[in-house]
Amino acid sequence: MTLPIERARTRRPVTWVTIIGALLLPVVVGAILVAAFYDPAERLDNVTAAIVNDDEPVTIDDQTVPLGRQLTAGLVEGSDDLPSNLDWTITNDDDAAAGLADGTYSAVVTIPAEFSAAATSTAGDDPERAVIEVTTAPDNLVVDDAITAQITSAAASIMGQELSEVYLENVFLGFTTLGDQLGEAADGADQLASGADQLADGTAQYVDGVGQLAAGAQPLATGASALAPGIGEIADGAAALSAGGYEAADGIDDLAGGASALSTGASDLADGLSSLADLTAQIPEIPQGVIDAADAVAANSEEIGQFVTGSAATLTALADECRAAGDTGTVCAEIIALSDETNAALPTVTEILDDSDEIAAGIAQFQDAGPQLTAALQASAAGADEIATGIGGIAGGASQAASGVREIAAGTGALGTGADEASAGAAQVADGVQQLADGAQQAADGGTALVTGSDQTADGAGELASGLHTAADEIPSYTDDEAQTLASVVADPVEADGIGSDLFGATAVPLLAALALWIGGLGTFVALQAVTARALTSRSASALLALRGLAPAAAIGAAQGLLVAGVVQIAATYEFGEWTVFAGVCVVAGIAFAGVNQALVAVFGGAGRWIAALVAVLAVAAGIVSTVPGWLSSLAGAMPTAPAYSGMVAALTSDGSVGAALVGLTVWMLLAFIATVIAVARRRSAPAAHPLPA
Template structure:
């Protein structure tokens, strides 16, 4: 052997052993502090990481259109407003992802989402009732799944309260109070309108009475006009006769006047006629001449009067017809006025009834309606695969942890490989397999006891017994193989390493709460932690969650089992090297005639 080769001496081995013992003692002393620090570090960002917990929001709401009092239309899409509020910057609670119903359902089953918020189709339509006398709450559903974390349901309930508060309860209550106050104002206005309608009915009654009197007067007018027309016709006939008589009289006077003129002229020439006779005859002649001269105009005047009377008589029927139409119109006016009065009374009654109803609503329903609209959104939280037994909830973490501690205790009880075993002629594979077989028997007994306790004491359904027993057995074998590797590679120090790894994994394991609330490094540890897979698998079995989660966890445990066996075999092979065993001493170190004494091998783990 070359002189440059460094071979461990017994002194070096003692120093190394002392160093390892000191390190192990320090590790044991600092273990409680390390565990506390790990958990504190894991949850140090929980308050800010809550908003990183993924959740789905499904908006099935349909837009509604309403007609305002002024005839204009307005649209309402409350669902979109809620989505905007939840997904807006600065919002807390969940990391909301807008998606459809199918994707949300699948995501909740496989753990992609911890909660699903669903906005129904009639959300906007329901909120439109806030401005009516019968307001209704808009309903929203939040669904969680206990198979991915019990505390996610608690978080969902908190978010539900935040959603309700986010819609402004107090503001909505003030708006509703204003609405119902305006209802009272409208009621007063309706009362005034009812009073005006009553006055209108009274006026219509007076109009009907006057119209009736007008119709009666028109009837009397028609009768008088008929009599008047008859009289005018008779007058026209008499005037025609008078005109003819006057004209004949005028002609006679004219003839008499002419003859008297001739007689007067002759008498004036007779000297013997007395003067008084001459003067009287002259006056008579002059009077007849004047009468003859006035007879023509008189006849013409009577003729004109007769013509006017004829015209008046001919227009008399039209005047009578007009008077008859006036009477008919007055009758219709009377009927219409009566109907107007009846309608006005009906209107007054309806307006007063509406005013009374509004006043009653304002006085009795304002408080209750305002309370309803003060909380316009009601959130119902439901849980899929719900677990109500606290023992079952805690057992999802305690069972894998108990199996880990059971494997640790197993290899604390079984001593490491003795030198005799290491130096034996048995193959490394045989020693590894035999060690694992002996430890597995005890691990299987641990599984039976734990599973029995799970079903008998904690009330887990017996229908899941094959799954709990089979999965727990795979987990126990994987943890046993891993601890065999630790015991083979590190001896007693492996127990300290196991405790540190257990604390690290517990701090990084979700189970009760979403993994996303952990600090960044612990989320990475969770993704590669065997204990996390064991917890998720047993949690899915107990709660009835996604079967894919159980299969994935079982495959990871099986992979850990195989890898741990290989690592244990590799570590055992390394320990079986002659130099590591310590039986072979370099020639330059051996003293002639004083070979190193050998001690009897002690029974070991194999």
Template sequence: MTTTSLVRAELARLTATPLARLAFIALMCVPLLYGGAYLWANRDPYAKLDQVPAAIVDQDAGATLDGDRVDYGKDVAKEAIDGGDFKWTETSAADARSGVRNGTYDFVVTIPHDFSAALVSAQSDDPRRAKLTVTTADTNSYLASTIAEQAGKTMRTAVAERVGKQAAKSLLVGLADVRDSLGDAVDGAGQLASGATSAKDGADRLADGTGQLSSGASELAAGTEDLPSQTAQLDSGAQQVATGASKLASGLSDAQRQTAALPSQTKQLDTGAKQLQSGLHQLRDASAALPSGTSTLSEGATAVADGNAKLADDAAPFLASVQQLAAQSPALASQLEPVVEASTVLDADQKAQLVAALEQLRTSSTTLGTGASAVSTGIEDLKTGSAKVAAGASDLAAKAPALTSGIQQASDGSDRLAAGTSTLAAKAPELSSGIASAADGASTLSNGASQVAAGTSKLAAAAPTLSSGASRLATGAASADDGAKSLASGLTKLESGSTKLADELDEGRTKIPSSTASSREAQASVISDPVKVGDDNVASAGNYGAGLAPFFISLAAWIGMYALFLILKPISKRAITAVRKPLRVVLGGWLTPALLGVVQMVALFLIVRFALDLNVVQAGPTIGIMVLASATFAAIIMALNVLLGSVGQFLGLVLMLVQLVTAGGTFPWQTLPGPLAALHFALPMTYSVDAIRQTMYGGSAATAWSDTGILLCWLLGALLVSYVVTARQTRSRTLRDLRPSLIG
């Protein structure tokens, strides 16, 4: 007997009678009914939440915001009803509460009377949170209560977004106004900094000036400390100047009288000098006849020497007086000129006249002194020459060359004498006039000196007051200097601070972004709802039914195998006795439910994909894993039956229940208690659920292959257990093997 014949024989047994065929068909449909009906009922429940009855109670009294009337409760109620997420009914509080109790409404959302007032309180001194009350009753549906909580959170988020957007918009408008105001503040701070800079420069100059003032005032105080004694000395000196000026005026008057006859005398002197010059020229011309006129020349020379000596003696006192007058006049003019300039009693014209007279006196005296010196030199030369002529007249015959030389010297001296006397004659009128002007100026100077003396007496009397005032000025100037330095220091800090203020204000202004009405609208939207949850599902189920499909497909495969083994024999006892080939017997016993499982899984896949229209990304791999899971479950249940008989069949039911809670088909396996979480990794349905998810949703192929490998291990392990037990039975039987099954 072959494996194929064993399969045909078992199928023939199942369809031998009409009742057997009916039972066979019914059991084949069990997994289809279980999986298809459950997935149909839970295909997409969230799409029909608009059929869930809910009530909304609006008790909001409204509020005032920025002078405008707002009623957020009314807006929330309207948005909820218009949204149509649930079957909303707006009603009273009493009707809503009774409706929740009797099942008319699954839940109620109540908006309290102070809802708007609480929302706008964020801008007041007493901010508080607004409140939405969700009333539920788990007697209606626990999931309805859970959904109600989510609905309340959704409404809260919507309200928070609206209020946050309005608050953010107000904030952004305020920031825009602040930015504009900061621009004006920056300009003002810049002007302040510029003014502070100018003020600082002025304060620095003021400090420098007050420093100089303080120094000068100190020097003035130190200088005027001795002013009283100095002015006393000045008064004494002025008195002496006045006396000296009187004496000068008197002396100049005498000099004027003495020099009155000077022009005529100098003219006579000039005439005599010219005559002498002419005579010497004639003498020089006549020296050619010197040898013949030696005696005559000797007598004439003696006479000339006597005359020249007398002339020198007569002119010496006069020339000495002239030179003394010329020497004293510039010094006297120099002494008088500062006095005239410093006089406070003379007017400008008088000072100018006196200064001009003194200058003329100085110039005339210089010229007079020069002329007198020239005359004196000429006379001396003439006297010397004539003496030489007289001395050498006796020796003239023997010393003619020497006499000629002496005559030449005498001639030269007479030339200088003539020049000097001419200059003296020319300057004598000017000297006389200058002395006269000096006499007049000296008289005026005497009068002015008297007035200066009177002024210096008053100055000496006022000097103590001036000295005291200078001391007070020095003290005040020092205080002013300290104040100016403090002002300069303060203005330096003001300049630095105002510059820093301008910079900081400008930096702060740049940190506030410029905005327009449209950009503020967009910014307010982002601020009120800053986080958007993006949908980046790398493997999407599509809906709630598709999310549960892998779990219920795996569960249907187990139930289908469990139901089939109610009518299928795990192994043929006759085959064990007749064939005595355990591998063939085991494969024949396993292939029958495995083939029937293929039919079940293909039919279930068609229902899931086309009847329920659930999305399947990889149809072929999904069918393959469904078939593999069914064949694996068939091998496990067969092994339990072969090993334990009817007890093993019961354990198959227990194992299904354990896997129902450990496979992680509804909630994540991480939420399981510790022992059940350990079983999650040990049992096969975990891997069938995970593998179907990967292929159905388009997940990881590597994970699907890993899950497939584990299912194959379970399949081979279960077949190995069946083979070991069957092999033992082919060799010997026990009383337990012959004991009838509890199930039949």
């Protein structure tokens, strides 16, 4: 069955087969394009790639870390964000190279031998970035390389994020450990300061007691020195008594009185020495806790210095990392301030630790001096008692001598000998007491220096304790869960929400639909005549002739739009409301494209079809990626496919205006119809040299 429609470039009539072919052309084109490009993420398993794992696992804390194996598993297992994954094959270098050359593999991911070592090098002094190599086949299709690179980069990024989380979690837990250690060090410094205060108080009491001892021993030494010559005179008098006989009776009486007074003085001397011994015994002992604390500080001064210096160096390194990273957050600001305070207090702490041996030795020497001094005083008191007893005996002998000259004469020799011994003993007592006074003065001077040193130690330990407490309070503390959560956020601080797995996005369907309808309009006027061949002989108006050529093409275009929208709905399953608007835009676009293609063929002839093909190429070039040159994008935006594309996008995504797109298509339709009318009018006239055929 033929139709009253003219066929292009032939006199054969148009049949329903021709019309059906024109109708189905954009449907077939659209179905092929949608089937090929819509949602390629569901068919990633059509891409075959190889994995070559040359990684050598490392051992950390007696635990094997095979990161290459883990990355391989991550690539093979895929992601929850994609419905499918590449068809991965785990193989070796030779097979991968051969498969890449013969087309078996589209890409090869090679994990080098040092991958695990480099990925875990952040825990050492020489960190190194782990690198994997992606090699693609030279004859890959256009998007295969991008798909492989995207999936591989995503897997590597996820593994890098996991490694960063582990590293940061250890850092945050290290903050907690450092804070605990600083707290313990601060408590120890508090104890040291308290012990130094006690030492200073006890030493001050000791200095007071020793000062009193020195003050009392000095006149005692003077009296003992004066006692020695008197006893010598007694010895001389005893000799004269022995020689003088009865004349010595009166002198012996005097001697008895002087000996009694001397005995009383010696007893007083013994009592004074005993009092001094008791006073010395009352000097408080240095607390054992102070001695132990000073010995512990002296014994561990090097370890304490290393710990304090290491802690200060750790804080300085953390502060330097914060400054280098430009981080102005609260944690970094507190770490920098804490580092400055620690470094300011470090010289004082180091000086105290350097003098800890001398302080401990002085405390021990002072502790030993007290008992020795008490023993010396007690011995001196006993000697003074013996002197008093001896002088008392002298007094008794003198009294007996007063009652009888002969007995006195007989006993004067023994008296002289005893007096000589008493004189020598008194001189020794004087020397001992003088030494005691000198030693007590030296002990007082040393105790004063010890008090000053103890006060300085207490002040320095107090400053150290205050600084360490401040440091411990400023350093954040985290539980395991808090450290894990914070590490997860810091390792991946920015997350993009709303990114889908569709590699072509929501605009792919409108682009393919517009392209299919444009090709349908082009195909329609490959089969149909744009301008009737009877234009010269027809009596109808040019506009009516142009409309007769457009009407069947417009009907075919409308049907094409509806069919293409149906194919899209089968593939994408949009909501009915969205699809209804989309189908309406497709129908209007099919009619407008029919009018524009008619005008191109009517005005330019066969070149018009070439121009129509160029318009299709521009639509594809500007619709795939935004990196096209600006002039090319502007040129494509001026084509009739642009309002159709923007209207379809607006119908499916609510981005843009469907009304504006329909207005644009209507303007193109009117301009194309005017151009067709002008072309028809031009064909209705012929030069005089070429009359019309009979």
